[in-house]
Amino acid sequence: MQSANANTQITVTVRHEDVTESLRNYATKKIQGLHLDYPKIIEAKAILDVLKNRHHAEIILFCANHIVIDASSDSKDMYTSIDETIAKIARRMRKYKTRLLKKQRANRGKDTIRHLDEKVYASDFLDNLNDEEDATHDPDPMIIHRESYRLRTMVKEDAIMALELSDKPFIVYNNERRNVTQILYRRNDGDYAIIEP
Secondary structure: OOOOOOOOEEEEEEEEOOOOOHHHHHHHHHHHHHOOOOOOEEEEEEEEEOOEEEEEEEEEEEHHHHHHEEEEEEOOHHHHHHHHHHHHHHHHHHHHHHHHHHHHHHHHHHOOOOOOOOOOOOOOHHHHHHHHHHHHOOOOOOOOOOOOOOOEOOHHHHHHHHHOOOOEHHHHEEHHHHOEEEEEOOOOOOEEEEEOO
């Protein structure tokens, strides 16, 4: 799960007032503090404006999957306006993640019935199998379950999110940036690892 948005480009613009370094740092830290794993923030713009007695803060997030989230609020203090706007954006980001989770759950229920090849064995099959093992003859391996898998093209970050939302222990995908097939899985220590066949 992503704990921060790495290398997010953040632009802070102040209108009708001189920009102070503390105000710019406050807005930047608040935007960097959005610790949700979906949607991933690519770029952020904060527009801070002073109009008569009100301080207006507007924040626009450009996220992965062509998602744009914007919110604004007014108050008598710029710091309060920034806090209220960040709270609105966090709610909207959670709403996008909830929608994605609902969509994943709805799609998961459609393909729950899997048809397996049925094999009927004679009642003495296990006895014969044990006799063969005693004769140092290993039984032929059988395919117990066959499952079709759609190979999707995505970036590593989207593959991590898909693994988080899936109940499978790994995910196979084509890396969009490097154009190679990769297997992503979660290690025992909680980190992720990638295998390239």
